[in-house]
Amino acid sequence: MSMRRLLFLSDDRRINTSRSPTSARFSITVPMTTDYAKHEHHDFLNAQAAALTNVPLQAALTRLTSTLMAGNRRGYAALVDSSELRDHAKAIKQHALAHLDHYIEKLEESVHRLGGKVHFAADADDARRIIVEIAHNTNSRRIVKSKSMTTEEVHLNPALEAAGCEVTETDFGEFVIQLAGERPSHLVAPAVHHTRESIARLMSAHTGENQPDDPALLAKVGRRLLREKFRVADMGISGGNFAVAETGTVVLVTNEGNGRLTTACPRVHVALVGIEKIIPRMIDLPVFLKLLARGATGQTLSVYTTILTGARRPGERDGAEEFHLVLLDNGRSRVLGTPFRESLQCIRCGACLNACPVYRRVGGHAYGGVYSGPIGSILTPLYDSVKENVHLPHASSLCGACVAACPVKINIPHMLIGLREMQQHTPGTKSRGEKWIVWLASHVLRRPWLYRLATRLTRLAMAPMARAGWIRSLPGPVAGWTAHRDFPAPASRSFRELWPSL
Amino acid sequence: MNRDAFLSRIRQAVQAGNTAPTPPLPQRQPSLGYQGAGPDPVSRLRDELTVAGGVFHRAASWADAFAVVLQLVRDRAGRRVILGLDAPKLETILLAAGVEVHHPDEPGTYFDADIGITGVDAVIAETGSIVLHTRPDQPRALSLLPPIHIALADKSKMVADLFDLFPIATPPACVSVITGPSKTGDIELKLVTGVHGPGEVHLVFVDP
Numbered sequence: 021m022s023m024r025r026l027l028f029l030s031d032d033r034r035i036n037t038s039r040s041p042t043s044a045r046f047s048i049t050v051p052m053t054t055d056y057a058k059h060e061h062h063d064f065l066n067a068q069a070a071a072l073t074n075v076p077l078q079a080a081l082t083r084l085t086s087t088l089m090a091g092n093r094r095g096y097a098a099l100v101d102s103s104e105l106r107d108h109a110k111a112i113k114q115h116a117l118a119h120l121d122h123y124i125e126k127l128e129e130s131v132h133r134l135g136g137k138v139h140f141a142a143d144a145d146d147a148r149r150i151i152v153e154i155a156h157n158t159n160s161r162r163i164v165k166s167k168s169m170t171t172e173e174v175h176l177n178p179a180l181e182a183a184g185c186e187v188t189e190t191d192f193g194e195f196v197i198q199l200a201g202e203r204p205s206h207l208v209a210p211a212v213h214h215t216r217e218s219i220a221r222l223m224s225a226h227t228g229e230n231q232p233d234d235p236a237l238l239a240k241v242g243r244r245l246l247r248e249k250f251r252v253a254d255m256g257i258s259g260g261n262f263a264v265a266e267t268g269t270v271v272l273v274t275n276e277g278n279g280r281l282t283t284a285c286p287r288v289h290v291a292l293v294g295i296e297k298i299i300p301r302m303i304d305l306p307v308f309l310k311l312l313a314r315g316a317t318g319q320t321l322s323v324y325t326t327i328l329t330g331a332r333r334p335g336e337r338d339g340a341e342e343f344h345l346v347l348l349d350n351g352r353s354r355v356l357g358t359p360f361r362e363s364l365q366c367i368r369c370g371a372c373l374n375a376c377p378v379y380r381r382v383g384g385h386a387y388g389g390v391y392s393g394p395i396g397s398i399l400t401p402l403y404d405s406v407k408e409n410v411h412l413p414h415a416s417s418l419c420g421a422c423v424a425a426c427p428v429k430i431n432i433p434h435m436l437i438g439l440r441e442m443q444q445h446t447p448g449t450k451s452r453g454e455k456w457i458v459w460l461a462s463h464v465l466r467r468p469w470l471y472r473l474a475t476r477l478t479r480l481a482m483a484p485m486a487r488a489g490w491i492r493s494l495p496g497p498v499a500g501w502t503a504h505r506d507f508p509a510p511a512s513r514s515f516r517e518l519w520p521s522l
Numbered sequence: 523m524n525r526d527a528f529l530s531r532i533r534q535a536v537q538a539g540n541t542a543p544t545p546p547l548p549q550r551q552p553s554l555g556y557q558g559a560g561p562d563p564v565s566r567l568r569d570e571l572t573v574a575g576g577v578f579h580r581a582a583s584w585a586d587a588f589a590v591v592l593q594l595v596r597d598r599a600g601r602r603v604i605l606g607l608d609a610p611k612l613e614t615i616l617l618a619a620g621v622e623v624h625h626p627d628e629p630g631t632y633f634d635a636d637i638g639i640t641g642v643d644a645v646i647a648e649t650g651s652i653v654l655h656t657r658p659d660q661p662r663a664l665s666l667l668p669p670i671h672i673a674l675a676d677k678s679k680m681v682a683d684l685f686d687l688f689p690i691a692t693p694p695a696c697v698s699v700i701t702g703p704s705k706t707g708d709i710e711l712k713l714v715t716g717v718h719g720p721g722e723v724h725l726v727f728v729d730p
Binding site for chain 1: 524525527528529531532533534535536537538539540544545546547548550553554555556557570574626627633648649650651656657658661662663666684685687688689690693694695696697698699700701702703704705706707708709710711712714716717718719
C-alpha cells in the first residue's frame with residue numbers, strides 16, 4: 021500500500037529523497053472543500069498560543085487527561101487479552117467498512133421491519149433539512165437532545181431554532197456549552213474548559229438566581245431544569261454509538277442517563293448516525309462495549325448502555341412512538357475510497373485526545389473544528405479542507421501515544437504523515453522552503469565529501485554562538501527553534517571523525 | 523439526496539477503497555476478551571457494583587429481601603413507590619408501613635415518585651450491571667425517573683460476563699444495562715451522582 025511508502029518502507033527499501041516517495045495516490049480527486057464543518061477558525065497557531073497561557077485551562081486539561089489516561093491504562097490492563105480484543109474490534113470495523121453498502125441496506129431493512137423510518141443524508145444540509153421536516157411533520161416544537169457529535173457536525177441546533185423549535189442539550193456538559201454559546205472541547209468531556217465558577221455564572225445568568233459554585237448543587241439545579249424539559253418534550257434527538265445492521269438496533273452509551281431520558285420521554289426519537297457506526301451483528305456489540313468505556317475513562321462499562329430496537333411496542337407505556345434513523349454521509353464516503361479509510365473506524369471515545377501531548381496542552385478549541393485532538397487533526401483536514409488546515413497534521417510529535425490508547429488501534433501517526441504528504445500534492449499548501457531544504461539535503465547526503473564539508477562549515481559557523489555547550493539563539497530562518505529552547509552546540513569532533521580511532 | 527444516489531456513492535467508494543482482498547467477518551474465539559467472574563461470582567458482582575457506586579444487599583430469602591426493601595424505603599422516607607415487580611407480599615408489607623404504592627400502568631406517576639422497584643432480566647457479575655428489558659409491565663421510566671432505584675434479583679439471573687448476555691435473540695424495544703447510579707464529571711471532574719437518572723441504585727440479591 022502507498023501508506024507504507026510514506027514511512028519509507030517501500031518494497032525496495034531504498035530511500036529516495038530526490039523524488040516524492042508516492043505517486044498521486046494520496047491525492048483525493050474530488051474537491052476537498054465541503055460543508056462538513058463550518059469551522060470556528062483556521063488559526064491553530066494563535067489559538068494554541070492563547071491556550072498555553074490560559075492558567076485555568078491548563079489545570080483543567082491536566083486534571084482531565086491525566087485521570088482519563090490512567091483509567092485507560094488500568095482498563096486495558098485489567099481486561100484479559102485486551103490487545104487481541106482490540107485487534108478483533110478493528111477487524112470487525114475493517115470488514116464492515118469494506119462492505120458498507122451491503123450493511124447499510126441490511127440496517128435499512130432491519131429498521132423497516134420494526135416499523136422505523138430510514139433517511140439518507142448525503143451532507144449536513146440534507147441532515148438539517150430532513151430533521152427539520154420530521155419535526156414539522158410530527159408537530160414537534162420542544163426538542164431535547166442527548167450528547168451527539170454528529171449533530172454538532174451538521175450544526176443542527178440553529179436550523180431547528182430557525183424553524184421555530186426550542187432545542188435543549190441535556191448532557192450536563194453540553195447544556196453548559198449551550199448556555200455559553202460554545203462548541204465542545206473534548207469528545208466525552210465537552211465542558212472541560214469551564215471551571216465551577218464559570219459554570220455557576222452561566223447558570224446564574226440563565227436562571228436569574230444566584231447559583232453557588234458547588235458541583236453537587238449545580239448538578240442538582242441542572243437536573244431540575246432539564247427534568248422540566250424532558251417532561252414536556254415532543255421529540256428526542258440522539259446520535260448513536262453503534263448501529264447493528266442485523267437487528268436495526270441503535271446503541272447509546274451515557275453516564276448521566278440523558279440518552280435514556282431523551283429516548284424514553286418524547287413521542288418521537290430521531291437518531292442521527294454516521295454511516296461508519298454500523299456493525300454487522302449483535303454479537304459484535306459486546307466487543308465494542310468492553311473497549312469503549314475502558315478506552316474512554318477506564319470504567320468496565322459506562323453507567324447506561326441503552327440498546328434500542330425500534331419504537332415502543334404495543335402495550336408498552338413509554339419510549340418513542342416513532343423512530344427515525346438518519347444515516348449521515350457528509351464526506352465519509354469520500355474518505356471511504358482512500359487510504360484514509362482507517363479513520364472511519366473511530367468510535368469517538370476520546371482516548372487519543374487524553375494521550376496526546378499536544379492536546380493535553382492546547383485543548384480542544386485550538387483545533388478549530390468539530391473534532392479535536394489527534395483524530396481531529398485527521399478528520400478536519402479531510403472533511404473540511406486540507407488547504408485551510410495546514411497546521412493540524414503537524415500538530416503532533418508522531419509519538420504514537422494515540423495508537424497505544426486507541427480501542428481500535430487506528431494508526432493515527434501514519435495518517436498524519438499521509439496528510440503531510442498530501443499537502444505536497446495540494447496546490448497552495450506546498451512549502452517552498454521545505455522543498456528547497458529537502459532538495460539541498462538530498463544533494464548533500466548523496467555526496468560524502470560534501471556532507472563532511474558541510475558539517476565542518478556548520479561547526480565553524482556555530483562555534484562563536486555557543487556558551488558552555490549551548491546556543492541560546494540562532495539567526496535567520498532557524499531563530500524559531502531557539503525562541504523556546506536552547507540548541508546544543510556541535511561537539512568539537514564529530515562521530516565520523518572519532519570513528520577511525522575507536 | 524435520494525436513497526439510490528446515496529447508496530451508489532457508498533458502493534463506488536467501497537470499490538475504490540477495497541484495493542487489498544477484503545477482510546472476512548471475524549469470528550470471535552469464545553475465550554477472547556472473556557473476563558468471567560472468577561471463582562466467587564457473587565463477590566465479584568458485589569465488588570463491581572460497589573466500585574460503580576451502587577449498593578449491594580445480600581438476602582437469604584425473598585422474605586428477607588422484602589424486609590431489606592422496607593428498611594430502605596423507611597430510611598429514605600420514601601412516600602411514593604412504584605412497584606414494577608409482581609410481588610403481592612412486598613406490596614402488602616409496603617402498604618402496611620403506610621407507603622403509597624403505585625403500579626407501572628398508572629399514568630402520570632413517574633415524575634413524582636420517590637422510589638422505583640424492579641426485578642431484573644439479568645445481572646452481570648463482571649461489571650456489576652443490572653439488565654432490564656422493556657415490557658408492558660416494565661417500562662423504562664421505572665429505573666430512570668425516580669431518584670432511587672431498587673432492583674431485586676435472585677441468583678438464577680446472574681451471568682458471569684457481558685458476553686453471556688449476547689446474542690439477544692429477539693431484542694425488545696429497549697435493553698438497559700445499568701451500572702451504578704447516574705454520574706457526571708462535567709464540573710471540574712468532580713464526581714456528582716444523580717444528575718439525570720437515579721442517584722442511588724440498590725441491588726437486593728437473593729442468594730439462599
